[in-house]
Amino acid sequence: MIEITTKEGWRDHVNTVHERPAPITLQELRTMSFGDRALYNQGRAQYSQAGAFVRTPQFEAFQRAVRDRVMLNAYRRVGKLGLILSGEPGQGKTTSLVEIGKAHERRRREVGHPAAGRGKIPVVYVAVPAQCSAKALMHEFARFLGLPVLHRMTYGDLLEVVANALRRCSTELVLIDDVHHLDLKYRQNIEASDMLKQLSERCGGTFVYAGIAVEGTGLLDGQRGGQIGKRFEVHVAVPFPLDSTEEKARWGDLLLAMENSLCLADQRPGSILSAAVTLHALTGGEIGLLKDLLQFAALRAIEDGTETLDLKVFEHDLRRRQTAAALRPETPRQSRKRVIAR
Incomplete structure (x- = not known):
């Protein structure tokens, strides 16, 4: 497997x-x-x-939205746009997320895009662990990228290392699955949510979240959620x-x-x-x-x-x-x- x-x-x-x-x-x-x-x-x-x-109509609409934001974010310094795919279990969210990432990377390879060149990583896929702290989520990014993590490294150190790696690798698409685990009733999850915003601003990639009933996690509520809600378009996967x-x-x-x-x-x-x-x-x-x-x-x-x-x-x-x-x-x-x- x-x-x-x-x-x-x-x-x-x-x-x-x-x-x-x-x-x-x-x-x-x-x-x-x-x-x-x-x-x-x-x-x-x-x-x-x-x-x-x-390829369902829902998937095609979501894929078009991802492509549009990847194109626009390539020229933005701040206020990057993102997407959220929400829905109940069984609606194909993870499958859609992975398929979009796979199609994007294959397309970049076919046209010889610099983001798919030697040593580059056009797409990053991370699954959020349950009850995830900001530092633990940084470890997941480091694990995907194959970055060495030292015990003495602080959260700030990890953020700097991961952000630099994403920039060097010309990462265009950052796929974050199981984002419902970032339930903001828990303080460590609030920190992890803030970390994603910081990371988004410090690298050039377009962030795409997927999770179960994301609207009910608090991710889009309050002052923090207000910024995400304005920059991230929510697509809801529903039964036919x-x-x-x-x-x-x-x-x-x-x-x-x-x-x-x-x-x-x-x-x-x-x-x-x-x-x-x-x-x-x-x-x-x-x-x-x-x-x-x-x-x-x-x-x-x-x-x-x-x-x-x-x-x-x-x-x-x-x-x-x-x-x-x-x-x-x-x-x-x-x-x-x-x-x-x-």
Whole structure:
């Protein structure tokens, strides 16, 4: 498994490309030798899990916003602009953050940009540990960059070393994941939040945060939050709705892209659309839950040799869930709500 919180791991992640296996018929798959079929299945699993990425309208809007700010911040001395990707678990925030960083670095390499030259680090990825102090967060930056950290080094020393390294390495994009761990009810987290602002002003990179319900952490509240709120645009990752015709079309596009990524030999393209409403009810429109649900179903189809999604299983799962919900005892709060509604 590639660890992307070090520059070596991140570089391996950017370099790794999982190509889609060549499509074959069910008959061709069945005539393969055991070893060849095992290799083909491994290639399908790698592509489905790590190679395929579905570009949703939400992702594309966020990626455009990142590109705009990278361009503008390159010419700003102070008041750099940033972005925050917020949302509940299962909305693909980390996946989106990492994909944006990977796409940015690959784009820089392809055009021969100086930021991707020898000894440069165009993208830095850091995950915020729980209950993180400013010094501990500086250690995470130093760990990614491979900087030696001495015990006698103060917070100020670390800030200076990290900021200098980011400038020398021409870092353009600083991705900070799990920023919800910076809950400002705790003093050490306030210090860490202030440190990020200082670091942003002292290096040329565009800072992009991602976390769970960031709006409720206090990061955007008060005097400190006022500055962040003015300079950082908040994008909220939400489940796919299914109300309007346009929203149903977007959900259908997502299902078609997911279906294609599974690489099943006997899956008729577009057949998944007949289960669109069922799949939305099962997942609540959450892309993470949908991906897991379909990949487990694809695994069963590969193992039993059918090589096609059993859509009836989804309907059965939904009926079973609905029955269980109907038999579940009412909580006192639900009972009071029902009485009030009368």
